[in-house]
Amino acid sequence: MNKFNTADMLGHLGSVIASVMFIWAIIQQYFPYNIRNFIEKYSQRFLTLFYPYIQITFNEFTGERFKRSEAYSAIETYLGKTTSTQAKRLKADVIKNNTQPLSLSMDDHEEVADEFNGIKVYWSSGKNILKTQTFSFYPNTDEKRYYKLTFHKRYREIILTDYLKHVLKEGKEIKVKNRLRKLYTNNGAQWSHVVFEHPASFQTLAMDPVKKQEIIDDLTTFSNGEEFYNRIGRAWKRGYLLYGPPGTGKSTMIAAMANFLGYDIYDLELTAVKDNTELRRLLIETSSKSIIVIEDIDCSMDLTGQRKKEVKEEEEEVTDAAKKGVKPQENESKTSKVTLSGLLNFVDGLWSACGGDRLIVFTTNHVEKLDPALIRRGRMDKHIELSYCGFEAFKVLAWNYLYLETHELFERVRELLEETEMTPADVAENLMPKTSPPDQEGCLRGLIGALEKTKEEAEMKKKVEEEEERKKDLREVKTGEVKGVNPVENGSNGSV
Numbered sequence: 001m002n003k004f005n006t007a008d009m010l011g012h013l014g015s016v017i018a019s020v021m022f023i024w025a026i027i028q029q030y031f032p033y034n035i036r037n038f039i040e041k042y043s044q045r046f047l048t049l050f051y052p053y054i055q056i057t058f059n060e061f062t063g064e065r066f067k068r069s070e071a072y073s074a075i076e077t078y079l080g081k082t083t084s085t086q087a088k089r090l091k092a093d094v095i096k097n098n099t100q101p102l103s104l105s106m107d108d109h110e111e112v113a114d115e116f117n118g119i120k121v122y123w124s125s126g127k128n129i130l131k132t133q134t135f136s137f138y139p140n141t142d143e144k145r146y147y148k149l150t151f152h153k154r155y156r157e158i159i160l161t162d163y164l165k166h167v168l169k170e171g172k173e174i175k176v177k178n179r180l181r182k183l184y185t186n187n188g189a190q191w192s193h194v195v196f197e198h199p200a201s202f203q204t205l206a207m208d209p210v211k212k213q214e215i216i217d218d219l220t221t222f223s224n225g226e227e228f229y230n231r232i233g234r235a236w237k238r239g240y241l242l243y244g245p246p247g248t249g250k251s252t253m254i255a256a257m258a259n260f261l262g263y264d265i266y267d268l269e270l271t272a273v274k275d276n277t278e279l280r281r282l283l284i285e286t287s288s289k290s291i292i293v294i295e296d297i298d299c300s301m302d303l304t305g306q307r308k309k310e311v312k313e314e315e316e317e318v319t320d321a322a323k324k325g326v327k328p329q330e331n332e333s334k335t336s337k338v339t340l341s342g343l344l345n346f347v348d349g350l351w352s353a354c355g356g357d358r359l360i361v362f363t364t365n366h367v368e369k370l371d372p373a374l375i376r377r378g379r380m381d382k383h384i385e386l387s388y389c390g391f392e393a394f395k396v397l398a399w400n401y402l403y404l405e406t407h408e409l410f411e412r413v414r415e416l417l418e419e420t421e422m423t424p425a426d427v428a429e430n431l432m433p434k435t436s437p438p439d440q441e442g443c444l445r446g447l448i449g450a451l452e453k454t455k456e457e458a459e460m461k462k463k464v465e466e467e468e469e470r471k472k473d474l475r476e477v478k479t480g481e482v483k484g485v486n487p488v489e490n491g492s493n494g495s496v
C-alpha cells in the first residue's frame with residue numbers, strides 16, 4: 001500500500017516537473033524577450049525574500065576579452081590550500097618551483113567552505129557556456145569560468161570589506177611566493193635575467209640569532225607595511241647597508257632576504273652605467289617586490305668626496321678636456337659618470353613616483369670610506385654589520401655542515417673564536433666534510449687546527465708590527481737627540 005503511494009507520488013511529481021518545463025519552454029519560445037526578462041527578474045526578487053544569503057560572482061575574464069581578471073586569479077591561488085583539503089575534484093597544474101611543484105584548484109561545480117573571524121563562507125566554481133556560433137582561434141573562449149562567494153546577509157559589511165581584502169592580499173602574496181624569481185643584471189643600460197635559485201635562507205645564515213631575528217622582523221614589518229607607508233606619506237622603500245670584511249656573508253644575506261620575501265633581485269653594476277640618465281632609466285625599469293643591490297659601493301664610484309667636490313671635479317674635467325681639444329664624453333668613455341648626487345636623487349625622490357615595495361641594499365667592505373650623506377638614516381635605514389664568526393654563528397655552520405648540535409670540542413672552538421678572527425666563509429670551508437658520512441670530529445679538529453694557526457699568525461704579525469713601531473719610535477728619538485745637541489736649536493749658545 002505504502003509502496004503504491006510512493007510510486008504514485010513520484011509519478012505525480014514527475015508529471016508536475018514535466019509540465020513546468022513544458023510551460024517554461026513555451027515561454028522561452030513564444031514570449032517576447034522583455035516579458036521573459038520581467039518574469040525572471042521578479043521571480044528572483046521573490047526568492048530573495050526567503051533566501052538569506054548573498055552571492056558575489058567573480059568572472060575569469062572581465063573588460064578586455066583575453067585579459068584574465070586579477071581578482072579571479074588571486075582567488076584561485078587563495079583557495080588552493082583549502083581546495084586541496086576539501087574539494088573532491090581538483091585541477092592540477094605544474095609550477096616550476098622546487099618548494100611547491102603543483103598548483104591545485106577546484107574543478108567546475110565544486111564547493112569549499114572558508115572561515116574568517118568565525119564567519120563561514122562558501123566558494124563554488126562554475127562555468128557559463130556562451131551559445132554563440134562564432135568561430136574562435138582561442139580554445140574554449142566561449143566557456144566563461146567564475147567563482148561564486150556565498151555568505152549570510154548579516155555579514156555583508158565585514159565580508160565586502162575585510163574578508164575580500166584579505167582574500168585578494170593573501171592570494172597575491174602566495175602567487176608572488178610561488179612564482180619563479182629572477183636575478184637581473186645590467187649590461188650597460190639593459191637588464192637581462194636568469195632564474196634565481198640561490199638556496200640561502202635565514203635558517204642557514206650563520207650570525208648572532210638575536211641580530212638575525214631583528215632583521216627578519218624588520219623585513220616582515222616592511223613587506224606588510226603598504227598601508228603604513230601610504231598613511232605617513234612615504235615611498236614604500238627601505239634601504240639596507242651591509243658592511244663587513246670579505247667572506248662574512250653579505251651576498252649570502254641578500255639571497256636569504258630575497259628568498260624570505262619572495263622578491264626578485266636586481267644586481268646593479270654601477271661601473272657599467274654610463275651616466276645618471278642611464279641609471280635613472282635602469283632603476284625605473286625595476287619591478288616592485290624586488291631588491292636592488294649595489295655591491296661594493298665604495299669600489300663602484302668615488303663616494304669619498306662631498307657632492308660639492310664632485311661638481312667641481314666634473315667642471316675641472318670639462319675644462320681640461322677643452323684645453324686638450326677633446327670632447328668631454330670621449331675623454332670619459334671608460335669611467336662611469338654616475339655621480340653620488342644622481343644616486344642620492346634616485347634613492348630619495350624618484351622612487352616615490354614608481355610605487356611598489358622595493359629594498360635597496362648597498363654592500364661594502366669599508367664602511368668608513370662612504371660619504372655620510374649616502375648612508376644617513378632615511379636613505380639607508382638599517383645598517384647591518386656582518387663580522388667575523390662568533391660562537392653562535394659557528395653553531396649554525398656546525399649544524400649545516402655536520403648535523404652537529406653539540407660536541408666536546410665545541411668549548412675549544414669557542415675559546416679560539418673569542419681569541420682570533422676568522423670569517424664565516426673560512427669556518428665553513430674548514431667544516432666542509434671530505435667524506436660521506438662526514439667525519440664530524442675530524443672536521444672539528446681541522447677547524448681547531450686552522451684557528452690555532454690563524455691565532456699564531458695574528459700574534460706573529462702583531463709582534464712584527466710592535467717591533468716596527470718600536471724601531472720607528474727609536475729612530476724618532478735618535479733624530480730628536482741629534483737635533484737636540486744642536487746648540488742653536490737647543491737654545492744654548494755653547495758658553496757653559
Ligand SMILES: Nc1ncnc2c1ncn2[C@@H]1O[C@H](COP(=O)(O)OP(=O)(O)OP(=O)(O)O)[C@@H](O)[C@H]1O
Pocket residue numbers: 204205206207244245246247248249250251252253365424425426428
Ligand atoms: N654568515 C654566513 N653564513 C653562512 N655561510 C656563509 C656566511 N658567510 C659566508 N658564508 C659562506 O661563504 C661564502 C662567501 O660568502 P659571501 O659571498 O656571502 O661573503 P661576502 O661578505 O659577500 O663577501 P664579499 O665581500 O667578498 O663579497 C658563501 O658562499 C657562504 O657559503
